[in-house]
Amino acid sequence: MVTRSWLFDAMIYMYALSLLFYFADFASANRNAKRMGTGLLLFVWVLQTAYLGVNLYGHLTEWAFSRSDVLFMFSWLIVTISLIVNRFFRIELFVFFVNVLGFAILALNVFGNPQLTPIKSSWNINDELLFIHITLAIGSYAAFSIAAIFSGMYLFLHRMLKEKKFSQTVMRLPSLEKIEQYTYLAVIIGAPLLLLALSLGIVWVVLQGDRNLLYDPKVVNSFFVLAAYGFYLFQHHSMRISGNRLAAWNLAAFLIVVINFVISNFLSGFHDWIWS
Known part of the structure; x- marks a missing residue:
């Protein structure tokens, strides 16, 4: 049935x-x-x-x-x-x-x-699993990209205010507090999306029956991405560091995302389809 x-x-x-x-x-x-x-x-x-x-x-x-x-x-x-x-x-x-x-x-x-x-007759069931996995991963990358843009805005505004350069551009930007809130919200969305995408990726590996795929460079680097943003959230909650340092860390975490998306795809054994 x-x-x-x-x-x-x-x-x-x-x-x-x-x-x-x-x-x-x-x-x-x-x-x-x-x-x-x-x-x-x-x-x-x-x-x-x-x-x-x-x-x-x-x-x-x-x-x-x-x-x-x-x-x-x-x-x-x-x-x-x-x-x-x-x-x-x-x-x-x-x-x-x-x-x-x-x-x-x-x-x-x-x-x-x-x-x-599957929901489409032309798919097999693994195609649907990959579709959901990719959708969640892309959503997380989009959220991290937005967080990085806000962090860049934060650093720019912080520097302009410190140097007392009140240009028209500076006046049109949100406050530092608001920018930090928007950054934090984007990370809150992106981190669990990536975690769920990784959990589905592990399910796919289990169904493929090849545990060596877990050591693929893109898979390993994705866990570094998750750890970097997890540490960002930890710093935001527990360490109470300055917003300037948080923004810098968020940009560093996004650099790992870029490395994961670009460099790892050339080394990955089964993610090279992205560039095909």
């Missing part, structure tokens, strides 16, 4: 969106973001529960579960536990990371199930 496709697509995309809201709440204690993330995650749980109930009903006469059934129940259990923790405890970081795991398991289940058909 074909059990595809809009139900699982809805689960994947809503799961990813809920994680973005959860990360925004963790990064800036945004109660509205937490409510949105919880609502989306709850809807994912309802869809999973409905599908799981129908699936279990089909097993009433035979208690033989496939790998797909086991993975789906595991993913459902992770979502259930995270919702309970979110309701009775204030451990946002735990909820975020446990759901990154749940997201990866759900993706492995969906895209590793031979009974599922």
